[in-house]
Amino acid sequence: MVVVRIAIIGAGGVGGYFGAQLAANGEDVVFVARGAHGAAIREHGLVVTSDVHPQHLENVTVVEHPEDIGEADLVVVAVKLWDTDDVAKRLVPLIAAGASIVSLQNGVLKDDVLRRHVSAAGVFGGACYISAFIERPGVIAHHGAMQRIVVGEYDHSRSARVVDFVERCKAAGIDADVSDDIERVLWEKYVFLVGMSALTSATRLPIGPIRSNPLARRLLGEVMGEVLEVGRARGVDLDPGLVDERLAFVDTVAPTMTASMANDLAEGRRLELPWLSGGVVDLADQLGVDAPVNRTIAGLLAPFVDGQPA
Known part of the structure; x- marks a missing residue:
């Protein structure tokens, strides 16, 4: 080469x-x-x-x-x-x-x-x-x-x-x-990433106990589903069955896996929240789409967005 x-x-x-x-x-x-x-x-x-x-x-x-x-x-x-x-x-x-x-x-x-x-x-x-x-x-x-x-x-x-x-x-x-179709790839990752970052950060747990708990797993799917709908409203060619596929993928990753945002939260560092669940909320508002679960996650984590509160 x-x-x-x-x-x-x-x-x-x-x-x-x-x-x-x-x-x-x-x-x-x-x-x-x-x-x-x-x-x-x-x-x-x-x-x-x-x-x-x-x-x-x-x-x-x-x-x-x-x-x-x-x-x-x-x-x-x-x-x-x-x-x-x-x-x-x-x-x-x-x-x-x-x-x-x-x-x-x-x-x-x-x-x-x-x-x-x-x-x-x-x-x-x-x-x-x-x-x-x-x-x-x-x-x-x-x-x-x-x-x-x-x-x-x-x-x-x-x-x-x-x-x-x-x-x-x-x-x-x-x-x-x-x-x-790299734009579709980026949105497919975004569906997964927003879900992972939201749940591992909000619960302060790795993905293993989240995916094995029925209520937490359902919430993970709801977070991802909102991202999917925002992407489709934006004109991205996303498969309606993507959430189920992403949840199946979640079952294949190491149970100790956490999102980088969860690691930043644990270390008291600034968070990428405004571009993850917060970004979903902003895009949803622009497009006239509902995103109540991501809005709740963004609100729960908002006090930590600039690092550990004083």
Whole structure:
């Protein structure tokens, strides 16, 4: 393969895990990471604990700011959603110079934010499926076996850049694929993610006891059902049976799995709630759709949205 430079913006659970796999396979990867985590990676390397692909990269290229990247062929955005607007502004020179950009963040409106600042042609869609968190500075903990990336062009074409990225991911041991309808993929993930984040956060429990309790499982399905209806009202081609399919998928994941928002809640950190259940409520209001369960979840967790209340 031709050597390309891949910039990973955010070396948390998502960026740290997938970036480490690509770097371990010989790809030219530069991480953007700040604070204690970035300092630990710079001094001691990047560690990924995983039952699937553990890594310890001793020599890691890491910078503090997107402006320090230099050149890149592909930019992978993996920061928290509230940082998207700021990051997009700072990536303008890289994208103008010909780099492509793909976001592996949560939510369904992330690429709309990117396209406010960079050329729409420079952006292709991406979704990832993984349970991974920063365990301590310099260490990423991957839980379970799930680690998957799906990418695709919004014009439904099978471009060389998405095929190339998937091939590089597969060579690095990442489960990856190209989708011909990436918007639908993003909404299918959103249905699952909003349900997982809502229930594991509201109950402070992993998915195992939630899925095995009839009342909690029913609530999980209701949260997902509201997301499905909002997506369909928005014009996304979502199968009416998607909720049942997503609930069946929930039964296959590790019982200890939690959403990243639940982990952030437990650690007293800021929450992506405004883009998850809160985002569903906002879209539902715009579209004239009811979303009472997500509205309740958003209200219950609202006091924690900026971190642990004083």
